[in-house]
Each structure stands twice: as structure tokens, then as C-alpha cells.
Amino acid sequence: MNPFNLTEEYVREKLSGKKNIWLANRIVRQLEEFKKERPDLLELDLNELKSPIETFQNAFNAEEVGFYNGQNKKTRIAEKMIFNDDNGKKKILVVQSNAGEAGISLHDTTGTYQRVLINLGMPTRPTATIQIEGRIYRVGNKSNAVFRYLNTGTVMEGEMFSKNGGTVRHGGSYCYGGKRPGPCKRQLTQPMKNRRTATVGRSICRAARQKEPAAKPWTM
Numbered sequence: 001m002n003p004f005n006l007t008e009e010y011v012r013e014k015l016s017g018k019k020n021i022w023l024a025n026r027i028v029r030q031l032e033e034f035k036k037e038r039p040d041l042l043e044l045d046l047n048e049l050k051s052p053i054e055t056f057q058n059a060f061n062a063e064e065v066g067f068y069n070g071q072n073k074k075t076r077i078a079e080k081m082i083f084n085d086d087n088g089k090k091k092i093l094v095v096q097s098n099a100g101e102a103g104i105s106l107h108d109t110t111g112t113y114q115r116v117l118i119n120l121g122m123p124t125r126p127t128a129t130i131q132i133e134g135r136i137y138r139v140g141n142k143s144n145a146v147f148r149y150l151n152t153g154t155v156m157e158g159e160m161f162s163k164n165g166g167t168v169r170h171g172g173s174y175c176y177g178g179k180r181p182g183p184c185k186r187q188l189t190q191p192m193k194n195r196r197t198a199t200v201g202r203s204i205c206r207a208a209r210q211k212e213p214a215a216k217p218w219t220m
Helices: 008-014 018-037 039-043 052-059 073-084 126-133 155-175
Strands: 065-068 092-095 114-119 145-150 184-189 206-210
Touching: 008 018, 018 039, 052 065, 052 092, 065 073, 073 092, 114 126
Parallel strands: 065 092, 114 145, 145 184
Antiparallel strands: 092 206, 114 206
């Protein structure tokens, strides 16, 4: 299905009822304007797009990509254990955000592979963000934990990071008794290149290991 090729009938069906008439009329007007300005998007063929899981497996060595999502508990635990094993084949772990929010430990306990977490979503809930970052960031880490939040450079994204950043810092100080458990780096950035990474996102998240020197002391 092409998400751009909506019809007036579809909009009015989804927004039926007297209370929604004004909203339906407004959307229909915007839809007509959109079709006039970007008719090229109406003909896009999206049938060949692959699922996120297939995309990760094609982008990396399929044997090195593990998944921590809707599988049964036994499968999730097995994927996590292979990822945490320095001799294991799994170098990247794709984690569904709700599954990886709490109760999963992906910390570097040996100093062999530094952990990097790439969050594919926006940090809209500070407490959830702290929980997600805690998957690779804890007292006793043998290397610095690195966090990357991807963005496209819009004003809206900047405002969301700015508003929630202060709350996250406050929440972190509160949770850790005002002390940071160790050096880490949070970076608002474009995607990293040529790195093994650890990520958590809105619907999926990718976690991976990289073998490189420790990062500089904590920066925001």
C-alpha cells in the first residue's frame, strides 16, 4: 500500500461523526493540495521494500545480527547470551524498544568490546530513556558507553531533545544518588559509519559491539 495515495472516502470513513467533520474537511483540503504539488509520490512502488529485520540482515553479515523482540523468552535469552559472549558470533543486537526498556543487560564486563547504543526513536519519555541507556551503562563497565540519537536536523527534533534533555539529566542524578556511575557520552548525531553499534529505537533497536579505545570522559 502506498501511504501517500489516500482517498477522500478513506479519510471520511476514518473520521466519521459530526464532531470530526471539520477535521475531515481540513484533511481532505490538505490532501488535494498535496496531490497537486507532489503527484510523483502517488505512483511510488513500495512493494519491494523489505522488513526492518531483512534490512539489517542484508546490510550486515546475517550471522552477526541477533534480535531481541517478540520471540519466545528462551530465544531472546539465547540471543542475548551469544551477543554478550566475546567469542559469540552476534555483533549486533536489534532490540524492540519495549522489550529492551528494562531487565536486559548488554554491558561490557570484560573490556574486549566497547558498547555503543543507537536509539532510533526520540527521547520523549525521560524515565524510559534512562532505562534504555541503562542496558549498556552501569557501575562496573569495563569501557565507556556511547549513546547516539539519530535526527534529521528539524527544529521539532531539536526542541524535543532540548526539553527532555534536562529532565533526563535530572532523573539520572536522582537515580544514581547524584553520582554518575562512570564515563559515558550522549551525542545527537547523524548515523555512524564503519562501526559496530548498539541501538534502541521506537519500534526496533540495534545493539552491537565495537572493538576500539575507550571514549573521552562524559560529555552532553
